[in-house]
Amino acid sequence: MDLKDKVIVITGGGRGLGRAMALELAGKGARLALVDLNQDDLDTTVALCAEKGVDARGYIADISDESAVEKLFTDVVSDLGTLNGLVNNAGITRDGLFVKVKDGEVVSRMSKENWDMVLKVNLTGTFLCGREAATKMIELGTEGCIINISSISRSGNMGQTNYTATKAAVQAMAVTWAKELARYGIRAASIAPGYIATEMVMAMKPEAREKIAAGIPTKRLGQPEEIARTVSFIFENDYVDGRCFEVDGALRI
Template identity: 55%
Template structure:
């Protein structure tokens, strides 16, 4: 899909990977709709992108709230036109072991609240945004592209029952939607990042970062733009749908 002047919505677009996607797609001529919970972060991102000559617009959004998603996509259509692309990138972590025991006594468990919070944002949010984007694309009769951001953790990772389950589910949605939506001219794709240099990894202890990097075949963390490049490829390749790009430096958990 040629994205020049096309409206592309990016959840979690105010920082990190979402911001890098906005930079790359905006530089290719897309009209970028940044969706995020923080209005302040959105304003900063829009100003920063504008300074680079990129057209971006701010839309505060709670991806886990159905009415918020419906209203926001309607506002995007009203202000910019119906979306031609939607990237579900917003995500959170709330890590814990399923259970922790000492002397056959369970002392800690992953809380239901932690499970639900991560599933609500990382999986239900993808469903809500994908459904709304597909609705607008079909009714506008112009097709489009839906990209879902998963993770290397989708294969399962200790301490991340909630996150791993959500990220595995994200790609299942991509495959399902690829089969269901092709008839409407809508393609889908998943990008699964490995360890990437973001504000989240910047908060890690330097020795932990070194340990992680040592286990990656390419011996370094990826850059946010590496993920943005993967997303751009899905938009550009008109024969790509329902599949996943693993961008992780060769690492497998």
């Protein structure tokens, strides 16, 4: 896919990985629909993309709400004329041990509230946006690509029962979508980032970041731009379909 003038939706597009993706794709000439819940973050990213001479627009939407997602994609097609791709990037964490034990006694458990919250955004939100993007592209007769952002934590990570479940699921959904949607010229793939130097990670204490980096074979955190370039590669290579790309500095081999 030649990205010039292609319309790409990025959820969680206001900051972090989403902003890096937006700037990478803007540099390729893509027209962007950025989705977030924070208006200030959206405005900043839209302005940065506009500086690259592309049409970028911000949309406030709760991706876990079915009617909101349907309206979002209707608005995007109405505003930008078509749809060629989606990056399902939005996600949250609510970490905690499955069962926490102290002195032989269970003192806390992962709450159903935190389980439901993470599944609602990370899994249901990805499902709804993917379904609506596929629907619009089929109706419009446009070929395109859907990318789900998974995580190397999809293989299991302490303190993240809820998060790992969603990240395993969105990777598996991309495989399923690739098989189902290929007949319509729509590809699907996923990316499993390792530890990336986003605002959230960089807000950690320096000693904590250093400990994380020391455990990575490349001895450094990944940069958001490195994930963004992987997004660009998947969009541009029309024979990439159904695969998950681990971008983690050899942390998981």
